[in-house]
Amino acid sequence: MFFNIVIYFTNRFLNRFFLAAKSTACKYKINDQLCNGQAKLRRIIKKEGEEYIIGCDKWVRGDKWHRYIKVPEEIDLELLRNLFQGRHVCISYNLHIYDLTDILTK
Numbered sequence: 001m002f003f004n005i006v007i008y009f010t011n012r013f014l015n016r017f018f019l020a021a022k023s024t025a026c027k028y029k030i031n032d033q034l035c036n037g038q039a040k041l042r043r044i045i046k047k048e049g050e051e052y053i054i055g056c057d058k059w060v061r062g063d064k065w066h067r068y069i070k071v072p073e074e075i076d077l078e079l080l081r082n083l084f085q086g087r088h089v090c091i092s093y094n095l096h097i098y099d100l101t102d103i104l105t106k
Contacts, residue, residue, distance in 0.1 A: 014075055018083050021054040026067040028056065035066065041084045052077060 021039050028035035037058030044051050056066035071080065 014079055014083075017072070017075060018080060021069050024054075024067060024069065026056040026058070028058075028063065028066040037066065039067065039084075041071075041081055052080075 024039070026035040026037045028037070035056060035058055037056035039054050040057040042053050042055040044053055052071040054067065054069040054071065059066040071077070
């Protein structure tokens with residue numbers, strides 16, 4: 001007896017990073033009240049090149065202390081961008097076929 005099992009591997013790090021970034025509150029205060037801005041993927045241009053961060057959608061040039069989370073290099077920016085834009089994301093998977101006869105008959 002053979003069983004075919006499809007195991008979907010999601011990029012757990014991407015998922016955890018996205019959820020953590022979305023749920024982290026912005027620490028910026030206006031008139032003693034915390035900012036209610038939402039997480040937003042932003043591109044930052046620097047002398048050394050560019051980097052991506054999860055910033056606050058209420059940030060304006062000159063403001064300090066808004067949410068700022070650097071996106072690690074190993075994160076797939078296209079997938080992250082799609083998650084932030086609410087698009088359907090199909091994360092890659094691997095297909096494994098196992099002979100589970102020995103396991104299931106024990």
